[in-house]
Amino acid sequence: MTDAAGKFQRISSTPAYQLVAEAIERQILSGRIRPGQPIGTEAALVKQFGVNRSTVREGIRLLEQDGLIRRESNRRLSAGSPHYxxxxxxxxxxxxxxxxxxxxxxxxxxxxxxxxxxxxxxxxxxxxxxxxxxxxxxxxxxxxxxxxxxxxxxxxxxxxxxxxxxxxxxxxxxxxxxxxxxxxxxxxxxxxxxxxxxxxxxxxxxxxxxxxxxxxxxxxxxxxxxxxxxxxxxxxxxxxxxxxxx
Amino acid sequence: MTDAAGKFQRISSTPAYQLVAEAIERQILSGRIRPGQPIGTEAALVKQFGVNRSTVREGIRLLEQDGLIRRESNRRLSAGSPHYxxxxxxxxxxxxxxxxxxxxxxxxxxxxxxxxxxxxxxxxxxxxxxxxxxxxxxxxxxxxxxxxxxxxxxxxxxxxxxxxxxxxxxxxxxxxxxxxxxxxxxxxxxxxxxxxxxxxxxxxxxxxxxxxxxxxxxxxxxxxxxxxxxxxxxxxxxxxxxxxxx
DNA sequence: ATAGTACTCTTGTCTGACAATCCGACCGCC
DNA sequence: GGCGGTCGGATTGTCAGACAAGAGTACTAT
Missing domain, CATH: 1.20.120.530 (GntR ligand-binding domain-like)
Structure with a gap:
């Protein structure tokens, strides 16, 4: 650590699917999307984010596990408050x-x-x-x-x-x-x-x-x-x- | 609910990506895969589970968010105990x-x-x-x-x-x-x-x-x-x- | 008005592909 | 022998495109 060059930040490029997840997460946590309110369809998210559907889906999976996103009975996505x-x-x-x-x-x-x-x-x-x-x-x-x-x-x-x-x-x-x-x-x-x-x-x-x-x-x-x-x-x-x- | 036929269990077919996630989760929780031990590559999982790579990847994302799976610096997947x-x-x-x-x-x-x-x-x-x-x-x-x-x-x-x-x-x-x-x-x-x-x-x-x-x-x-x-x-x-x- | 039907939309899954990157092996040089 | 440089294979992240099953919807026949 005495090396003068040892002060660089760890380099890390965030994958797109994580960026997608974080973007949606921010919307929900900030209250712009209320719990229960529907998230757009996958196709809509594809258009908004400009990435492939597979990428969107991987991002969705991350949030799904947190309970931040729920699938209604219709299988449509909606924001959901994660419960205890x-x-x-x-x-x-x-x-x-x-x-x-x-x-x-x-x-x-x-x-x-x-x-x-x-x-x-x-x-x-x-x-x-x-x-x-x-x-x-x-x-x-x-x-x-x-x-x-x-x-x-x-x-x-x-x-x-x-x-x-x-x-x-x-x-x-x-x-x-x-x-x-x-x-x-x-x-x-x-x-x-x-x-x-x-x-x-x-x-x-x-x-x-x-x-x-x-x-x-x-x-x-x-x-x-x-x-x-x-x-x-x-x-x-x-x-x-x-x-x-x- | 007085209907005599109202006693069936709710039908629900679990998506394959969830099954993949659950299978891996069981392996980790039961201790068959120790924390830090590498999970197979995506291609290997594709062969083992007999599903498409996209499906495997979606399953992996679920566990990744839990911290049950980590990406090492090499980007290889390995089991990880979720920490506080x-x-x-x-x-x-x-x-x-x-x-x-x-x-x-x-x-x-x-x-x-x-x-x-x-x-x-x-x-x-x-x-x-x-x-x-x-x-x-x-x-x-x-x-x-x-x-x-x-x-x-x-x-x-x-x-x-x-x-x-x-x-x-x-x-x-x-x-x-x-x-x-x-x-x-x-x-x-x-x-x-x-x-x-x-x-x-x-x-x-x-x-x-x-x-x-x-x-x-x-x-x-x-x-x-x-x-x-x-x-x-x-x-x-x-x-x-x-x-x-x- | 109700049952049935056809159509559309959406998700779950698959196929196949390509770029970037990492790793290990190999090679030449001191 | 140790070192740095180069190459090829392996693996992940991302993409384009496709199709089947199921849910919702509108329309039709009775």
């Missing part, structure tokens, strides 16, 4: 590939879930509370089916995220939700007390939300997650091993 | 499109940054501490250049994430980092005390990390973020307005 679920699956995929351990997941979940629950205690709307109540009732009804309980558990926590009315927290939390999900079923199958304790925790959390009591909410979410961790250990797993493929 | 930065930009983009407010961002940042800092206080390695020290020294040196200070501020917080040794928290936090970034410069330009207060906060946080004192760490991160919010209001902005395009 899509991103969450990719985030959790990245975490799995990175061989994140359960301990990291547990620590992060503890932080974000308690914070979300506290926020929810302050702001939960009657509608969300009703949804949570329905979820809990359903959970009690299918208590002897671990798979069903697991799914409802995940929904319960997503509903708390909704109740918090903080979308940043929701998005940050969603991948942990997805990663916790598969282990919950394992635990419920192997740990006898699992389901009743889960239902009791949900009950207490919901009560605390109703009373707008952040402290109680926090306490029970902590217990709920501690149960999850203990159940995980009881099932014979090691906290420091990487989480597996979902 | 790429995801973080997309997450923050989604939040912007969703017109998330500053209040949501602030609340979420407060939760995640304090938690990360606490974890970092417990686990910060000498190497990261040295990096933080270097960052701080550089910040003092360029104190009269808001743009440079802003960039170093973002790096400082990313380094704390690294020090926490919790990759789940890191990923969850990164988008808020990206969104805070552009407003920081605005604040530093408009609020005279901004830079000295920022440097002082970084100094105190770093000291607390060195002493492995989570409480002090938490306190100073809180103050730092409070400064950010106040500066934001002093700059004449409203906390309940949606964050803007980055």
């Amino acid at each position: 679920e899509r991103l969450a699956t990719r985030m959790s995929r990245a975490l799995v590939l990175d061989q994140v351990t359960f301990r990291e997941l547990y620590e992060a979940a503890m932080v974000m879930h308690t914070a979300t629950a506290e926020a929810a205690a302050e702001r939960a709307s009657p509608e969300v509370l009703a949804e949570l109540e329905a979820n809990l009732a359903m959970t009690q009804r299918v208590a002897d089916d671990p798979a069903a309980v697991t799914e409802l558990d995940a929904e319960f926590h997503t509903l708390i995220g909704k109740a918090s009315q903080n979308r940043v927290l929701q998005l940050a939390r969603e991948p942990t939700n997805l990663l916790i999900y598969p282990t919950t079923e394992l635990i419920l199958r192997n740990v006898k007390q699992g389901t009743p304790r889960l239902i009791r925790a949900h009950r207490m959390i919901l009560d605390a939300l109703r009373k707008h009591d952040p402290d109680a909410c926090r306490t029970w979410v902590r217990r709920h997650l501690n149960d999850w961790r203990k159940g995980f250990e009881l099932a014979g797993k090691n906290l420091d091993q990487p989480i597996e493929q979902i | 930065e790429r995801l973080a930009t997309r997450m923050s983009r989604a939040l912007v499109l969703d017109q998330v407010t500053f209040r949501e961002l602030y609340e979420a940042a407060m939760v995640m940054h304090t938690a990360t800092a606490e974890a970092a206080a417990e686990r910060a390695s000498p190497e990261v501490l040295a990096e933080l020290e270097a960052n701080l020294a550089m910040t003092q040196r360029v104190a009269d250049d808001p743009a440079a200070v802003t960039e170093l501020d973002a790096e400082f917080h990313t380094l704390i994430g690294k020090a926490s040794q919790n990759r789940v928290l890191q990923l969850a936090r990164e988008p808020t980092n990206l969104l805070i970034y552009p407003t920081t410069e605005l604040i530093l330009r408009n609020v005279k005390q901004g830079t000295p207060r920022l440097i002082r906060a970084h100094r105190m946080i770093l000291d607390a990390l060195r002493k492995h004192d989570p409480d002090a760490c938490r306190t100073w991160v809180r103050r730092h973020l409070n400064d950010w919010r106040k500066g934001f209001e002093l700059a004449g902005k409203n906390l309940d307005q949606p964050i803007e395009q980055i």
Whole structure:
């Protein structure tokens, strides 16, 4: 690096298909094209950009994967706002590939879930509370089916995220939700007390939300997650091993 | 929906380029192709999948955007594990499109940054501490250049994430980092005390990390973020307005 | 008014081609 | 032997053009 000639910028010519993608992306992000609004047909884009259709198509594929562009039922292209679920699956995929351990997941979940629950205690709307109540009732009804309980558990926590009315927290939390999900079923199958304790925790959390009591909410979410961790250990797993493929 | 015949699954033939992408994706996610390992040439993929090169290329574009496939300098394709930065930009983009407010961002940042800092206080390695020290020294040196200070501020917080040794928290936090970034410069330009207060906060946080004192760490991160919010209001902005395009 | 039909538009896929560039091999020179 | 220069093959980026399947649309016959 002492070389006086070592100060050139890395040379890189961007391929045309990327330029096409970036151009469309700018239009959408800047709001000139609103979500749901149709993008022109491929032929139209060919004319506008002055490149071949193959090139346009490759550019479109890039955006399609981001969810910035959607195909309507008619297969016509339209702008679409990328929503959390899509991103969450990719985030959790990245975490799995990175061989994140359960301990990291547990620590992060503890932080974000308690914070979300506290926020929810302050702001939960009657509608969300009703949804949570329905979820809990359903959970009690299918208590002897671990798979069903697991799914409802995940929904319960997503509903708390909704109740918090903080979308940043929701998005940050969603991948942990997805990663916790598969282990919950394992635990419920192997740990006898699992389901009743889960239902009791949900009950207490919901009560605390109703009373707008952040402290109680926090306490029970902590217990709920501690149960999850203990159940995980009881099932014979090691906290420091990487989480597996979902 | 009372129609007895309404129980069929939605028919949907997946385009070939998606099938190609999924096939390659499975290979990578299952670990049969390790990150860094080269994918075959386009011609080879054409032979393997029995489709046209255009189709293969469209499939490749899908994965390229995910970071599952990278182009080496030679332009040859190789598997690559998607890393956080790429995801973080997309997450923050989604939040912007969703017109998330500053209040949501602030609340979420407060939760995640304090938690990360606490974890970092417990686990910060000498190497990261040295990096933080270097960052701080550089910040003092360029104190009269808001743009440079802003960039170093973002790096400082990313380094704390690294020090926490919790990759789940890191990923969850990164988008808020990206969104805070552009407003920081605005604040530093408009609020005279901004830079000295920022440097002082970084100094105190770093000291607390060195002493492995989570409480002090938490306190100073809180103050730092409070400064950010106040500066934001002093700059004449409203906390309940949606964050803007980055 | 409704069912059926023909026409057009659009996408998904294919064929074939060419320029630019990168890589490796080869060659001549010191 | 080491070095720089040249050549050919391999690979990607881009293009032109084509066709089938499917969706939408307008028109017609009943």
